[in-house]
Amino acid sequence: MKYSLLNRGDDLSRQLSDTFHKLAADSGMIKDEECPDTIVSIGGDGTMLHAFHSHLHVLDQVSFVGVHTGHLGFYADWKANELDELVRRMSSPTSEMKIVRYPIAEIELVSKAGTETFYALNEFTMRGDDGKTLVAKININRESFEMFRGDGICISTPSGSTAYNKSLQGALIHPSIEALQIAEIASINNRVYRTLGSSMILPNHHLCDIIPREDQKLQLSADHLNIQRDDVLSIRCKVSPLKVNFARYRPFPFWNRVRAAFIGDQSE
Structure with a gap:
C-alpha cells in the first residue's frame, strides 16, 4: 500500500x-x-x-x-x-x-482567450462581481430556457448537494445518481423579470449553458478555488465522465x- x-x-x-x-x-x-x-x-x-x-x-x-x-x-x-x-x-x-465512486462536475469556460476546463467535487458558482446583479441566459440542452437576473447561480454535484446548495433550498441527492443540480442565488422575480424560482436536477446526458451579459465582471468558484473574470463568453456545465474514488x-x-x-x- x-x-x-x-x-x-x-x-x-x-x-x-x-x-x-x-x-x-x-x-x-x-x-x-x-x-x-x-x-x-x-x-x-x-x-x-x-x-x-x-x-x-x-x-x-x-x-x-x-x-x-x-x-x-x-x-x-x-x-x-x-x-x-x-x-x-x-x-x-x-x-x-470497497471503492465508492462519486460523480463530479465538469465546467467548460469559453472566453476570448480560448477554452478552459475546471472540475468541482462540491459545486461551481457564478456571481456578479462586487455584488452587482448577474445577468445571464440559461440554455438547457442547447435550447433557451430563461434569462436569469439575481445574485448568482450554483451548480452542485450530488455529494455537494449537502453543502451550499442546501442553504439555497436545493434537494439532497444521493451520490449514486449521476446528476447536477442548478440552484438560483437570490433571483429577481417580478412582473418584468421571471425565472423558474426553484432548483433543477439534470441527468448526466444533459447540458447547462450559462451565457453572461457581454463584458460582465464575474466572480467564479470551483469548490474553494475563486476566479475573477470579465472575458467569459459562455460556461457549459455537465456531469464529468471522470469520477472520484473513495476507499471505504x-x-x-x-x-x-x-x-x-x-x-x-x-x-x-
Whole structure:
C-alpha cells in the first residue's frame, strides 16, 4: 500500500499526520507522494477538496480516505481517535475495502482567450462581481430556457448537494445518481423579470449553458478555488465522465451522514 497525506495545517492535524506516518511505517505501508494508491486527508471537508484538486491529473488512479479532526464530515469516515484502526485496515491484505465512486462536475469556460476546463467535487458558482446583479441566459440542452437576473447561480454535484446548495433550498441527492443540480442565488422575480424560482436536477446526458451579459465582471468558484473574470463568453456545465474514488474500509451510508450532520441523535 502506497499512500500520500494532506493535512489542514493546524496543530491537531499535524500531530495526527505524524502519528499516521509512524503507524503506517510500522505496518509496512510506503509513503509515496509521486505515485500513491491512496490519498489520506486529515482535517475537514475543505482539506478533502484541496486533496481532490491536487490530484486531478491522476483522479482515475487514486482513492481518497478522510480523517476528520472535528465532527464527522461528509468526506471523512474516520475520527481522530481511530487512526490505529484505520491503518490496521489499510495495511491488512484481507481488509474488505470497497471503492465508492462519486460523480463530479465538469465546467467548460469559453472566453476570448480560448477554452478552459475546471472540475468541482462540491459545486461551481457564478456571481456578479462586487455584488452587482448577474445577468445571464440559461440554455438547457442547447435550447433557451430563461434569462436569469439575481445574485448568482450554483451548480452542485450530488455529494455537494449537502453543502451550499442546501442553504439555497436545493434537494439532497444521493451520490449514486449521476446528476447536477442548478440552484438560483437570490433571483429577481417580478412582473418584468421571471425565472423558474426553484432548483433543477439534470441527468448526466444533459447540458447547462450559462451565457453572461457581454463584458460582465464575474466572480467564479470551483469548490474553494475563486476566479475573477470579465472575458467569459459562455460556461457549459455537465456531469464529468471522470469520477472520484473513495476507499471505504467500513460502511457509512450517505443518508446516515446526512442524519448525523443535520439531525443528530434523536433517540429518547
